[in-house]
Amino acid sequence: MDKLSSLKRKKAMRNLCYIFCTAIILSLVATQAYAVESYGKPEDPLVAEVLGMQIRTKNPDEMQYVIMQKLFQEYELQNKIEANPEDIDHYIANLDQFMLEDRKRNDARRVEVEQQLKDVSLPAEQTEQLQSELAALESLHKYSLREERENKQNPEDVLKGKRTVAKAFITQWMVNKALYQQYGGRIIFQQSGPEPLDARKEYLKEQQKKGAFTILEKSFEPPFWEYFVTDSKHSFYKQGSEEERRAFDNPFGLQKQ
Numbered sequence: 001m002d003k004l005s006s007l008k009r010k011k012a013m014r015n016l017c018y019i020f021c022t023a024i025i026l027s028l029v030a031t032q033a034y035a036v037e038s039y040g041k042p043e044d045p046l047v048a049e050v051l052g053m054q055i056r057t058k059n060p061d062e063m064q065y066v067i068m069q070k071l072f073q074e075y076e077l078q079n080k081i082e083a084n085p086e087d088i089d090h091y092i093a094n095l096d097q098f099m100l101e102d103r104k105r106n107d108a109r110r111v112e113v114e115q116q117l118k119d120v121s122l123p124a125e126q127t128e129q130l131q132s133e134l135a136a137l138e139s140l141h142k143y144s145l146r147e148e149r150e151n152k153q154n155p156e157d158v159l160k161g162k163r164t165v166a167k168a169f170i171t172q173w174m175v176n177k178a179l180y181q182q183y184g185g186r187i188i189f190q191q192s193g194p195e196p197l198d199a200r201k202e203y204l205k206e207q208q209k210k211g212a213f214t215i216l217e218k219s220f221e222p223p224f225w226e227y228f229v230t231d232s233k234h235s236f237y238k239q240g241s242e243e244e245r246r247a248f249d250n251p252f253g254l255q256k257q
Contacts, residue, residue: 039066047217060223067213067224071204074212076175083170091166092159103144110137169193177248179203187247188234194247197236201228 040056048055048063050070057063075081113134117127151158169192176196180187185198207213215221227233237244 045217047220048213048215050213060217060220063215063217063220064224064227068204071207071212072175075179075203076171079175079178081171081174081178083167083174087170088163088166091170092162095162095166103140106137106140106144110134110141113137173248176200180248186239187237187244189237194237197228197234201225204228 037052038054038056040054040062042056044056044058046054046056047060048067050067051074053070055063055066057066113130116122117130117134122130173193176194176199179199180196183196183199183202185196185202187194188197189195208215215224237247
């Protein structure tokens with residue numbers, strides 16, 4: 001693995017802490033959407049329909065989210081895509097190991113910065129930069145200690161949460177890989193890993209043509225597709241590169257250390 005790929009992998013792994021909480025919230029929202037035939041508040045306008053479910057909202061982003069969650073879940077079911085327990089265990093072990101090593105690096109750097117700040121001859125600008133860095137490192141250290149205490153107090157709940165998120169990440173990667181193999185196209189970098197942008201767009205266009213979803217509020221149509229047609233929003237894998245070819249070899253959490 002080259003230095004650039006390594007840095008991208010490290011950045012993605014660090015982002016998993018933030019995405020961990022987000023994914024749980026989104027999975028709960030999605031579950032509520034599938035449990036009923038109408039999504040949203042009764043007083044909100046009917047803006048779309050997807051697989052027989054009405055969507056009521058004033059927010060085009062919310063409409064897009066519900067449509068995509070519903071359709072990609074259907075794709076997952078139709079293609080019998082499911083994360084196996086072994087991969088989930090491996091993912092959690094890799095992530096735990098990465099976070100442990102990252103915490104050690106941060107702690108070592110915190111001690112180093114504290115020592116550097118003892119030098120009274122440092123320029124004011126450098127001192128200010130080091131103080132800012134130290135504040136961030138101390139915040140991370142406090143967060144790690146608090147997280148460690150919570151893990152010891154509720155180990156079963158923590159593990160259950162990790163397994164839920166690991167399953168969601170692996171399943172998402174499997175869906176993206178299957179879409180890419182089916183439709184091809186360009187791949188973009190995302191916090192959770194590679195995303196087949198063009199393949200996802202083609203699948204959605206195909207489903208719209210089949211009548212799987214209909215956007216009734218026409219002013220919501222452009223915002224729905226904006227993400228897929230605005231290249232400036234994304235960072236693309238270089239087409240034809242080795243990195244692009246191997247993009248879906250393994251999800252980040254299952255890569256060999």
